[in-house]
Amino acid sequence: MKIHEYQAKALFKTYDIPVPEGGVAQTPAEAKAIAQALESRPIVVKAQIHAGGRGKGGGVKLADTPEAAEGLAGAMIGMTLVTPQTGPEGKQVRRVLVEQGLRIAKELYVGLLPDRKTASVVLMASEAGGMDIEAVAVQTPDKIIRIAIDPLIGIQPFHCRQVAFGLNLPPAVMKPFVPTLLKLYRLFVDKDCSLVEINPLVVTASDALIALDAKITFDDNALFRHKDILQYRDADEEDPLDVEASRYDLNYINMDGNVGNMVNGAGLAMATMDLIKRAGAEPANFLDVGGGASAEKVENGFKIILRDKKVKGIFINIFGGILRCDELAKGVVQAAKRTEITVPVVVRMEGTNVEEGRRILAQSGLNLITARDLEDAAQKVAKIVG
DSSP, X not given: OBOOHHHHHHHHHHTTOOOOSEEEESSHHHHHHHHHHOOXXXXXXXXXXXXXXXXXXXXEEEESSHHHHHHHHHHXXXXXXXXXXXXXXXXXOOOEEEEEOOOEEEEEEEEEEEETTTTEEEEXXXXXXXXXXXXXXXXXXXXXXXXXXXXXXXXXXXHHHHHHHHTTOOHHHHHHHHHHHHHHHHHHHHTTEEEEEEEEEEEETTSOEEESOOEEEEOXXXXXXXXXXXXXXXXXXXXXXXXHHHHTTOEEEEOSSSEEEEESSHHHHHHHHHHHHHTTOXXXXXXXXXXXXXXXXXXXXXXXXXXXXXXXXXXXXXEESSSOHHHHHHHHHHHHHHSOOOSOEEEEEEETTHHHHHHHHHTTTOOEEEOSSHHHHHHHHHHHTO
8 A cells, every 4th residue: 555755754754754844735725724834935836646757747846835845836736747667647746745945965775674585574675765766777877775674673773874874874864864764664564564765865964864755655465554644545546446346356457458357366366367468469458356256246346347438348267166167157247237248258267166157157148258178268368359
């Protein structure tokens, strides 16, 4: 789960990680009031969306007066902001962060994320802060410091000093840098984060360290332990189909293709998408209804796929184990009777009660295309979508 910059900075404050003074506004008048309370100039107005590269898209502006900040907020709130991370469709701005400007002497990058290959938490840092860190990693990987931290031992002061020396920090900055990293790691572990990133972490003209930006992503599987974090969720920033799927406890990810998929099991779903691509088509979604899905759950999954206007054909691929084939067939028939199906549907099923499932589908009166096996099903649905 992603959160906004202003929410991440609120969490930083609870761990005594310094951030600029400011506040979030949903109207131009609120932005002006926040700007009037700030002592330093210039004033920074930052659009709040779940995407990076906002400055490149015109979502970060400077103002010299509260009135100018009000005008910038009025122009930003309600606009569709397009950045390299939003795609061409962009995201609508519903609020802005109004902050004090800083006299910046140096910009750094600091990030924490899990590494499955080494079963460690990787601490990354770079003197190339404020830039597109992905581009830095590709073009000049030697500029990125990487330190693997054993999660059973945790971060140690020597890790922080190693990073500080690698960033060529002067002694005056190194002193606050070490405790800042220790606090950042504690937040990462305490809140079950999958990413904590500060880009840039700035050194001011007075040698203070301040998180000028903040990005946090949480592990969805651990959110049951963090009811306080759930209040940060902004459904307006998520794909509407993803939001609806979460209500029915469906594992759904929207994609760019035109073949809708319904599968039971994440591994089978991945294999199904590979088969579709090998057949020359593109998957429109990842949808795992789960091993113990009921007919109602299958019906809800079917409705979500049909709401995607990109879908030109549907591939139902079920191996009946915990989810019996007859239960799947009932769900498909229910969904078909309650939802107008305007695209062809290819069905491949094997496993428990497969004959009963096929009988239910055959007697339903629906225009379904059956397949002999996986390869046959993929070829048929790829032909359908052209």
